Amino acid sequence: MIETMGEKAIQEIKQLLQLSESMEQVVNPYEVSAKDGGKIDYDKIVEKFGCKRVDQSLIDRVHRLTSRDPHVFLRRGVFFAHRDFNEILDSFERGDKFYLYTGRGPSSEALHLGHLIPFMFTKYLQEAFKVPVVIQLTDDEKFMWSKTLKVEDTKRLARENIKDIIACGFDVEKTFIFSNIEHAGTFYENTLKIGKCVTVNKANAIFGFAGEDPVGKMGFPPVQAAPSFASSFQHLFLGKDNNLRCLIPCAIDQDPYFRMTRDVAPRLDYSKSALIESKFLPSLKAMNGKMSASNPNSAIYVTDTTKDIKKKVNSAFSGGKDNSTEQENAGADLEVDIPFKYLSFFLDDDAELEHIKKEYGEGRMLSGPVKQRLTEVLTEVVEKHRKARAAVTDEMVNAFMAVRPLPKMFD
Numbered sequence: 506m507i508e509t510m511g512e513k514a515i516q517e518i519k520q521l522l523q524l525s526e527s528m529e530q531v532v533n534p535y536e537v538s539a540k541d542g543g544k545i546d547y548d549k550i551v552e553k554f555g556c557k558r559v560d561q562s563l564i565d566r567v568h569r570l571t572s573r574d575p576h577v578f579l580r581r582g583v584f585f586a587h588r589d590f591n592e593i594l595d596s597f598e599r600g601d602k603f604y605l606y607t608g609r610g611p612s613s614e615a616l617h618l619g620h621l622i623p624f625m626f627t628k629y630l631q632e633a634f635k636v637p638v639v640i641q642l643t644d645d646e647k648f649m650w651s652k653t654l655k656v657e658d659t660k661r662l663a664r665e666n667i668k669d670i671i672a673c674g675f676d677v678e679k680t681f682i683f684s685n686i687e688h689a690g691t692f693y694e695n696t697l698k699i700g701k702c703v704t705v706n707k708a709n710a711i712f713g714f715a716g717e718d719p720v721g722k723m724g725f726p727p728v729q730a731a732p733s734f735a736s737s738f739q740h741l742f743l744g745k746d747n748n749l750r751c752l753i754p755c756a757i758d759q760d761p762y763f764r765m766t767r768d769v770a771p772r773l774d775y776s777k778s779a780l781i782e783s784k785f786l787p788s789l790k791a792m793n794g795k796m797s798a799s800n801p802n803s804a805i806y807v808t809d810t811t812k813d814i815k816k817k818v819n820s821a822f823s824g825g826k827d828n829s830t831e832q833e834n835a836g837a838d839l840e841v842d843i844p845f846k847y848l849s850f851f852l853d854d855d856a857e858l859e860h861i862k863k864e865y866g867e868g869r870m871l872s873g874p875v876k877q878r879l880t881e882v883l884t885e886v887v888e889k890h891r892k893a894r895a896a897v898t899d900e901m902v903n904a905f906m907a908v909r910p911l912p913k914m915f916d
């Protein structure tokens with residue numbers, strides 16, 4: 506039908522879609538937001554995307570199969586949704602192998618705490634299941650989407666970010682880190698540069714496309730899709746099973762890419778990748794957005810000093826009441842309290858978290874001590890990361906990025 510409609514009618518439909526989206530929440534790889542004063546409704550996302558909730562029986566199963574405590578992000582429902590994770594566990598139980606795939610778009614010099622979440626979790630899965638990991642740096646994507654970054658900039662940022670990723674503790678004998686640009690060489694670099702120069706309008710005149718975005722954007726989703734097929738890594742999986750299954754830990758905003766990938770898989774005769782998907786570490790300012798590098802005020806970076814962290818935590822949105830009498834009477838609104846939310850991500854001790862929940866929520870604890878505790882917890886996370894990052898050399902980056910077989914990847 507659409508091809509018989511005029512441009513005006515198409516614009517009207519687009520405006521209507523934007524209007525209905527603006528009244529609802531928006532969760533996609535480019536934007537995460539809910540209405541002002543609202544918060545992300547994860548039940549709605551699960552329903553709309555058609556993925557499944559991670560339930561207690563799945564968590565218990567992970568516990569049983571790995572003989573170790575499930576990661577705090579599983580226990581607390583941070584990784585809350587999945588696609589076929591149960592099938593990965595079925596095949597693992599039968600003795601079959603799988604591999605993990607995660608990634609990062611190098612848009613900033615340093616990572617923020619939200620970026621650490623998939624990496625901390627993937628590192629845990631690597632250790633717990635004794636499986637290999639491939640990590641994709643989408644420097645091509647960040648070049649294509651950015652108005653200011655050149656190819657050279659995103660390549661440099663990728664190497665800087667890789668140091669932060671290695672600092673999360675990945676095992677070099679089981680991990681292959683690759684940059685879309687560096688590993689594809691100058692031929693691919695040129696295709697990107699060309700792709701960024703041609704608008705869809707121009708291509709439309711030549712090929713019959715429509716729209717104003719760089720045509721190169723249209724070419725990116727397959728690039729993020731390809732690592733979910735084992736055959737993309739001949740040096741790792743050649744001669745093994747080309748249909749080795751892939752499990753992708755990521756935040757739920759990446760789901761659209763992999764819905765597309767799973768849809769394509771049977772047509773290419775590949776197995777569908779499985780996903781385990783997280784909620785967002787919220788912005789410092791409100792529950793209706795994620796911590797994001799495009800809004801530096803929303804984020805705590807792994808390069809922040811204790812003083813920075815303290816200042817940022819003190820300015821975070823609080824669900825505590827304005828004065829101690831009100832707080833004692835009504836207690837804090839934990840649903841909107843950012844410091845408490847961050848503690849639920851990063852404070853490992855379940856009993857202490859429960860204590861704070863009760864005391865702060867029922868008004869016997871003020872927001873000051875909660876922020877103070879969070880400052881300590883985050884300082885510890887960041888300090889540990891800083892030390893590990895300082896020990897990462899350029900040679901180590903090269904070692905993780907070398908195209909090589911990984912003979913001990915399943916040991």
Ligand code: ATP
Nearest residue numbers: 609610612619620755756785786795796797798799
């Ligand atoms: P930013 O806007 O900060 O650059 P991004 O989504 O572009 O974030 P990527 O590097 O593309 O960042 O994402 C890497 C992974 O980190 C993805 O799985 C993404 O969903 C996840 N991620 C990014 N921000 C957060 C966050 N605040 N909470 C949880 N996961 C996050």
